[in-house]
Amino acid sequence: MLLASYFACALLLAACLALELASCRSRPPAAPHHANPAFRRFQRGYYCVYLLALAADWLQGPYLYKLYQHYRFLEGQIAILYVCGFASSVLFGLVSSSLVDRLGRKKSCVLFSFTYSICCLTKLSRDYLMLVAGRVLGGLSTALLFSAFEAWYVHEHVERYDFPTEWIAVTFSQTAFWNNIIAVGAGGAADFFAEWLGLGPVAPFMVSIPLLVLSGVFAVKNWDENYGKKRAFSKTCGDGLKCLLSDRRVLLLGTIQALFESVIYIFIFLWTPVLDPHGAPLGIVFSGFMAASMLGSSLYHLAISKRYHLQPVHLLSLAVLLVFFSLFMLTFSTNPSQESPAESFLAFLLIELSCGLYFPAMGFLRRKVVPEKDRLGVMNWFRLPLNLLACLGLLILHDSDRQTGTRSMFGICAAVALLALLAVGRLFALSRHDAELRLTALPGQADADATPEL
Incomplete structure (x- = not known):
């Protein structure tokens, strides 16, 4: 399985690279947004915060089950932990958009960084109830990740900067591309810390915390607050x-x-x-x-x-x-x-x-x-x-x-x-x-x- 995993990953990445190069050749000439320095600067400010948050999220994917297994929990107990995460995601997902609009999009992004950092810290505990609490916080954090950041961007793009609405799709398309790159890299990084350095399955969660802190700090420092309609x-x-x-x-x-x-x-x-x-x-x-x-x-x-x-x-x-x-x-x-x-x-x-x-x-x-x-x-x-x-x-x-x-x-x-x-x-x-x-x-x-x- 070791060689097959590396070979499959390399082959798939090569295929992605080939398709991307072919796509670049057939792409139309640069659109007006490429020549707009204010828009490019605004994009970079968004990417600095959001891509760090996504990297922290992806780092936790490969070793979550392995961590619970490492703590000697049975598969049935691990299933309940996952259920708690999904149930939390349901409950917070229903109200996350209203919460974000009322609290403020910037504050919600900072809250995401805080709650997800606490969620990662709970992984240091072998106490089952503490891990359940971590899964609940993870559900809240996931709901905020997929509602607050994009809502903040859309409002700033349209209301504050008055850029053309067609350019929103450009930013989200580029975000999706970099999200894929980060996801692939996160798997390799998690493997490096957990296996190559021998730090165990909890290591990727600890590595996520500095990324979450940086994301929150950049949001506090560089973003303006905005609110949605109640x-x-x-x-x-x-x-x-x-x-x-x-x-x-x-x-x-x-x-x-x-x-x-x-x-x-x-x-x-x-x-x-x-x-x-x-x-x-x-x-x-x-x-x-x-x-x-x-x-x-x-x-x-x-x-x-x-x-x-x-x-x-x-x-x-x-x-x-x-x-x-x-x-x-x-x-x-x-x-x-x-x-x-x-x-x-x-x-x-x-x-x-x-x-x-x-x-x-x-x-x-x-x-x-x-x-x-x-x-x-x-x-x-x-x-x-x-x-x-x-x-x-x-x-x-x-x-x-x-x-x-x-x-x-x-x-x-x-x-x-x-x-x-x-x-x-x-x-x-x-x-x-x-x-x-x-x-x-x-x-x-x-x-x-x-x-x-x-």
């Missing part, structure tokens, strides 16, 4: 529910998101116990996963280009189909009597590649069918079944036998992916007669919100 939470959710039930396209998208992403959440929990017993370097494996996701994103942009002109709904269908196929593979490769870690690793890479296709396609379709004024409420309703399904899956795993439970869970996930595939099929049929679900403008700036929300 919105009644009940009205936001009520309007979102009306939109969800009145448009079957929105309902189908919500169904697909809940089914697909709940499977991804369970995959995030299961990949470590499947590969770790076979000597896989977890940090490098994680880098390989992120490289596969980046390759999927590059393939998405290539597929919707003028040369191929595929539609996002086609790529969404392909992503769900690939995940179903991968989970079907995993029901065989995780058979206790004849485990095949190489096949499992390949299946995991395919799942990550599917995520690279899925998130930009889903982002495009959501923007097309969900009105801006209802988007927050609709997203709250989307997240609720998503996290509940993920929690239910982990609770089922908690009550099952270790040897057969993992294989059974992949079987259940394959069935869930099949349901998602049926919903995608229905959406695909609708798109043939619905111009709103099709990409008509020149691609290249349609997928700024392609970053995964997991």
